[in-house]
Amino acid sequence: MTPLRVLVVDDEPPARARLRELLDDCRGEAPNIVVGEAANGLEGLDMLASTPVDVALVDIHMPGMSGIEFARHAQLLETPPAIVFVTAHDQYAVKAFELNAVDYLLKPVRASRVAASLRKVAAGVHVTREVLERVDAQPRRFLSVSERGRVMLVPLADVLYVKAELKYLTVRTREREYLIEASLAHLEEEFAALFIRIHRNCLVARRSIRGFERMAGDESEAGWAVLLEGCDEKLPVSRRQWAQVKALSRS
Amino acid sequence: MTEQKAASIRQNDRSDTLPDFTSLGVIARVLLVVNGAAVAAALANSQSWSEIGRRFFEIALWVEPALFAVLAALYATSPLLARLRYAAGITSALVIVAVLTFALSAVQSFLGREPGWWALLRGVAIAIALAAALLEYFRLRDRAFSPALAEARLQALQARIRPHFLFNSLNGVLAIIRSDPKRAEGALEDLADLFRSLLADNRQLIPLREEVSLCSQYLNLERMRLGDRLQIDWIIDSGVEDALVPPMLLQPLVENAVFHGIEPGLAAGSIEIRIRREADRLRIGLSNPYHPEHQHRQGNRMALANIRERLQLHFDVEARLDTAIDGERYRIDMVLPYRRAV
Numbered sequence: 238m239t240p241l242r243v244l245v246v247d248d249e250p251p252a253r254a255r256l257r258e259l260l261d262d263c264r265g266e267a268p269n270i271v272v273g274e275a276a277n278g279l280e281g282l283d284m285l286a287s288t289p290v291d292v293a294l295v296d297i298h299m300p301g302m303s304g305i306e307f308a309r310h311a312q313l314l315e316t317p318p319a320i321v322f323v324t325a326h327d328q329y330a331v332k333a334f335e336l337n338a339v340d341y342l343l344k345p346v347r348a349s350r351v352a353a354s355l356r357k358v359a360a361g362v363h364v365t366r367e368v369l370e371r372v373d374a375q376p377r378r379f380l381s382v383s384e385r386g387r388v389m390l391v392p393l394a395d396v397l398y399v400k401a402e403l404k405y406l407t408v409r410t411r412e413r414e415y416l417i418e419a420s421l422a423h424l425e426e427e428f429a430a431l432f433i434r435i436h437r438n439c440l441v442a443r444r445s446i447r448g449f450e451r452m453a454g455d456e457s458e459a460g461w462a463v464l465l466e467g468c469d470e471k472l473p474v475s476r477r478q479w480a481q482v483k484a485l486s487r488s
Numbered sequence: 489m490t491e492q493k494a495a496s497i498r499q500n501d502r503s504d505t506l507p508d509f510t511s512l513g514v515i516a517r518v519l520l521v522v523n524g525a526a527v528a529a530a531l532a533n534s535q536s537w538s539e540i541g542r543r544f545f546e547i548a549l550w551v552e553p554a555l556f557a558v559l560a561a562l563y564a565t566s567p568l569l570a571r572l573r574y575a576a577g578i579t580s581a582l583v584i585v586a587v588l589t590f591a592l593s594a595v596q597s598f599l600g601r602e603p604g605w606w607a608l609l610r611g612v613a614i615a616i617a618l619a620a621a622l623l624e625y626f627r628l629r630d631r632a633f634s635p636a637l638a639e640a641r642l643q644a645l646q647a648r649i650r651p652h653f654l655f656n657s658l659n660g661v662l663a664i665i666r667s668d669p670k671r672a673e674g675a676l677e678d679l680a681d682l683f684r685s686l687l688a689d690n691r692q693l694i695p696l697r698e699e700v701s702l703c704s705q706y707l708n709l710e711r712m713r714l715g716d717r718l719q720i721d722w723i724i725d726s727g728v729e730d731a732l733v734p735p736m737l738l739q740p741l742v743e744n745a746v747f748h749g750i751e752p753g754l755a756a757g758s759i760e761i762r763i764r765r766e767a768d769r770l771r772i773g774l775s776n777p778y779h780p781e782h783q784h785r786q787g788n789r790m791a792l793a794n795i796r797e798r799l800q801l802h803f804d805v806e807a808r809l810d811t812a813i814d815g816e817r818y819r820i821d822m823v824l825p826y827r828r829a830v
Contacts, residue, residue: 249713251663258666277754300754325655344659378781 240268241355242289244318246281246307247296255346256294256323262348267355278302278310279390285311286387290318292358294342294351297324305330305373310390312366313383319358320369333372339364376427380408382415391415393431397445397468399424401438411467435463435482436475443485449474506569506577507626509562513804514626518559521622526551550596550611554589558619561588578623582616589615653743654682657709664712675712678705685735693732693802695829696763696770700724703742703761710746718750719758728763731770732827734802740791741774741820749776749818770826778818792820799824 243260247253253274260269272288275281277299284290293311295304308320324330325344334341340354340362379390395410401421408415425432425440432440447464450471461479462471474482507514530543561584562569569577589612597608657679665672685702700722711718738761745759757777764771792811799807799822807824 249663250715251660251713254667255659255663298751300752325659326652344655345662 238268238359240264240270241291241359242272243269243355244273244275244281244284244288244290244293245271246275246278246293246299246304247323248276248299249296250276252296252323252344256351259346259348259351263352263355266352267359269355278304278307281307282310282388282390285314285318289316292319292321292355294321294323297322297327297330302378303373303375305369306375306377306379308364309366309369309373309377310379310381310388312369313381313388315386317363319363321354321358329374330372333374337364337368337372339368339372376430380415380417380419382417389415393428396431396442397465398439398441398472399432400440409468409470433482433485435472435478437477439472441465441472446485449482504574504627505630506572506574506581507623507630509559509566509569511804512806515559515563516805517626518622519555521625522551522555522618525618550593553596554592554611554615557588557592558585558615581623582619585615585619586612652747653706653709654679656713657682660709660712671712675709678708681705682709688735692735693827694735695729696731696733697729699733699735699738700729700763703738706739706742707746710750714746714750717753717756718746719756721758721760723760723762723764725764728765728770728826730828731765732829733770733824734798737795737798737822738772738774740795744791745774745776745818748779752779752781753777765826768826770824772822772824773819774822775814775817775819778813778816 245253245256245260247256253276257271257274260271263269272290273284275284279302281293281295285293293308295307297304299307304322308322311317311320320340322330322334322339322341323344323346324341331341331343333339340357342350342354377393379392380396382389382391391408391410395412397409397411399421400407400409404418405416406419406421406424408417421438421440425434428440431442433443433446435441441463445466445468447466449461450464452460452462452471452473460476461474461482463474463482464471509515526547527544529547530540534540534543562581565580565584569580572580590608593608593611597604657675661672661675661679664675682702682705685698707718707720742759742761749759750757759776760774762773792809796809799809803824807822809820809822812819812821
């Protein structure tokens, strides 16, 4: 049996050291080799781009990006690693894991439990993207795009607007555009606090709205347009959305 | 009231005690009830709306001097009264009320404000009746809050502090036990002390010194896990270490600060704890980095509500706890009466 290649992701160095020791302890039972350690989700994704990994042991609570969000982005890879979550005391997450049969380890972790989890992974048990979406109680902090075998992250704080175009969504930041595969309705629901819908095919980041301008037009959609902070484009507001958008602009 | 209340919480046989006439809560309630009675009397004697104000003013001329004189006298004699048995204390307080009301009314009559022995005696009788009613109210209120009930509530509140740090610390110790057994040993010793404090009878006030050392031990354990990400600034005025505070007053706040202020940050963050004395008050300020996106995680409000309720049980209206978000930092400001261990 070829040893499983393991990535350990935890923001606390002693916790990573402990997992290493435990993986070492159960090597006889479940052959494994630690190919990398990461202190947060961003480092972890970088590592996945350069090193093939079979399973990632991921702490849930990490600064910057939660373990669950890390796992969701990692699913964009061509061969995503299996995920085993580690947590000390997150009752909510544990309940969600139980309901969705997601594998997790409770801290303090025991060697026998690590071995059991690794054996499950070796037997081919994987969480799917849909399940991860379901267990993630928090909105993500990044949108992700798969580009040339690695995961590109776009911080939601940088997004000016998202526009639906045929099969894809165009995500616009100050610097550039990204194409992602997702549904506008899902994004609207997940990030209700961040975006407002101004048109059937367009969500705008509330904090990037600079003002409104009357569009001189003779089409049926002629009316108002949103002016953006840090971008010259003007986005038309549909009649149907205007009342809501106007209410926001007053507050 | 505080020491007395703390004392009464401790004892198990419940006997009635006089209210603490030096406490703000008692004084405020007396003022409120007596003036309320004056308004009611004015209302009863008035034939029209416009008359109420005038009537009240007339009554107030008689009532207020006596009221303030009685409050001042009770304030001054409070330590003596507290030493008497309850019945004797009540009698003494009523005598003070009767004598002062009579004396002040007599002086006013003598000055020609309103004649008549009848009015004078009626005033004294009303004063005594009001005072007796108030004393009974304070006795019942005291019963409602202490000792058995207050004790049960404190116990329940204490039990609700279920610190996650016990888990965190155990994980921390397990993580270093092979690589650094000496440090693990020290950490377990700290942990044992923390357990002892948690399991102790936590209903009596303790010197601030003990609470501070508990927090330091707790922070040592957290530093094992978080390393340099956790920075602490203690600013404690000299001489305040003897002040009496409810046990587990600071620890849950410091734990919250680590949980909400340090853990979610990628960079290092600092927790600042500032304790100083301001005349007869003890002021405790605590601040930590604020992460707005992290606020939905429950727990903070529960800990604050818990501490507020315990402060109220120990200090009534004389303590308060405020929170504020000040730019990038979350601040807690707490004021309690300064009492010293004897």
